[in-house]
Amino acid sequence: DAGITQSPRHKVTETGTPVTLRCHQTENHRYMYWYRQDPGHGLRLIHYSYGVKDTDKGEVSDGYSVSRSKTEDFLLTLESATSSQTSVYFCAISAGQGGYEQYFGPGTRLTVT
């Protein structure tokens, strides 16, 4: 599992509240990613990080922010959760041959009511 954990694994929250999801890795990988998984859309990249304090936007970044103050932790924050952000969120790291293979965390199921 490439030493990737996510917390919480499940969360229910109300519209308008802030939510932070955490991704933790134990193997010092440089690149980390946040995706959301929705039926009919597959996986879509939200944000990614290429080092401590170095982040960039993905294709669906509106309404999300990220932070990476330590190599091992990559946080995803929903500033004011909306029902459209109900989804399963996956964290990933790059590793393997050439560093181009991605390995995923177990996912966080977020429900915004």
Add this chain to the structure above:
Amino acid sequence: AQRVTQPEKLLSVFKGAPVELKCNYSYSGSPELFWYVQYSRQRLQLLLRHISRESIKGFTADLNKGETSFHLKKPFAQEEDSAMYYCALRLQGAQKLVFGQGTRLTINP
């Protein structure tokens, strides 16, 4: 724009039958293609990478640049192959992947 298309949302075949999951991509550069699989209640895991040219769990995939395709094939499906399959494209020089919409494969006994 770069795009990965998996035309079948759902695919159902009988155990022992051949299976082919289609993946087409749109990209003008030199592509690198992957297949990922997600079994029920498990995390996504890498199944195949075209550069490796390996056969994993009996699955193979060949990159066809002329047809811009990377179809996943297995000659004899097994019940444990039931899962969600995603095709993904890595852009030249980038560390990001673009995923297709996924195909849910069901193997019937």
